[in-house]
Amino acid sequence: MNRQTKLITEHTSKRYLIGVSVMAMALLFFLFSGFLFGDESRSKVQQTPLDEPLNLRGAGELEVENWVYNPSKELMVVTLNIDKSTSLLNDKLSFVAQEKEHPRRKIPTTVEYQNDGRYVISIQQVSPSFDVMALDINKEETNNLTLKEDEQNSSKGGEESNQLARIYTDQSKVKTDLNLGVKTMQEYELAALSQEVKKTKETIKEKDESIQSIGERLEEIDQKIVELESERLYETKEEKEQTDAQIRQLKNEKERLHRDSLEYKTAIKTLKEKLKMLKEKQRMISN
Template sequence: MKNKLNRGRENKTYISLLLVAGLAFGVFFTSKTWMYDDSAIAQTAFNESIGGLSQTTLTLRDWEYNPKNELMEVTLERNHTGTDAVEPTFSFYAKEQNESQKYNAELVYQSDNNMVVQIEDVPESFQVIGLFVTEHRDKNILKQEYKAQIENKGGEATVTDQNIKESDLPEPEEVIIVGDYRKIDDNQSLVTKTDKGYKKESIMADMKRTKQEITTIIEEDIPFQEDLMTTLKEEKQTLKQDMAFETKEEKTDTKREIEQKDKAIEEAKSEIKKQKKKVKELQDKYQNREEKLNALTQNKDDNHQQKNEKKDAENAKTDQQATHKNKEEKNNEGSKKDKK
């Protein structure tokens, strides 16, 4: 009887331990979604220039993650700001913070100034991940730079490309773009798109940023300058009124202060004019992107229409052949009757 009781207690103990272990396991792998994380956010800033490369200025535009298929997608804007006549190429890989394992990172789309990089097999348990972007400059340009350096140092002017070793050339430069799980957007529908899909997405994002910039200028920047002008004019008027009760020396100082305010008013007017011109340029840019988007959509619609027209033509041809066949069959039946 005692053995049975002991066995029963042991079973309950094992079950309790399993439940605790299961709960701990669940907490460990889901805590990221419900537990407060007070650690410093290690995220590269969005929509700000990223330095570190000699020929390229990068800007992080978007970072998404699909936990279902463990796929990340990073959208970068690149601007060739260096002096090389040939733009550099890029290679990528990714790593989690404090981990040695590398994740495959592939460039799935690029346009004149955009790159979309996908990082594969990233587990949902990730916390901070770094995308390593390596800039590879043209080898011929690097060789020309090396030869110029040798000549400037008083070396042999007869050095040729064949004499230059790989080790003589500088290592490719690299920057790390960091993503923090608290700043990366979850996107359950994230998949690899077609080039047209990425192009459409890029145009729409550019339109959104342009529209936001226009709104900021119209609703914030210009009103700020207008308010500043109003304040300066009021202060100028007050100074003029005070001059009636001032000494000669005080009037001289007041006149100088009024001149400074006049100058500040003119600067504010000039700034408003500049901002209005910028709004016009941004509106033209927005319209240009809108036309591009419409053309892209129109091409898609045209392709769809062409497919439908082709299908209709094939159906019509099939119907025509069927009608012709029916006529032949009827004619043959008629001929047989006439013979009888």
């Protein structure tokens, strides 16, 4: 009888321990599932920064100037600027949009304006719950070595697409504008000129500030040279040699700074001429 009671007690204890273990594991699962599988409310924001250089896989750099969304029209407009020094300026680019919420849905994407490395792309029929929108930037290439047989069998003539970059906007971060719409070519041209005027003015300001900094540094150098030459009168031969070396170094720096200042002044003159032409072009297009 005692043995039977003992066996029943042991069996009950094991079941109790198993039950407690299962409950503990379940509790740990719910506590840490957000870390293991990701919590939608804590998901990482996918937003490509504006006005920051983005590498195009060795083909230059691109900046996302603006990315705006009008939920009432289910419309997005993306403005891109491609580095003017890149060979891509002579290549054909295509753009493909994709929603995270509906990844297989084809989304109408149109290049509304393109000139001198500047692209304005409209993305239409955007779902109200797109979550994250990706835009692929592709370089269209044509294979000139395609055999005649392939050319006859393929209407594309060997055309293929190479992805240069993928940029994103997050629904929680994208700039919204209820007045946003597709503009005319003239309006996009004027907007491009306004942006160019703005950047030119900023560059002129930066170079003016550099010239001012150089002037302040030149004053410091002149003052330091006067101090060293005064101290030199009371130094030993070895100390004078060290002082002479410092003075030569400072004078070399002065020459370099004078050259830099001259280059900045020349650049400012060129930029001011460019600014004048941009404003004249704005006036002509506006009339």
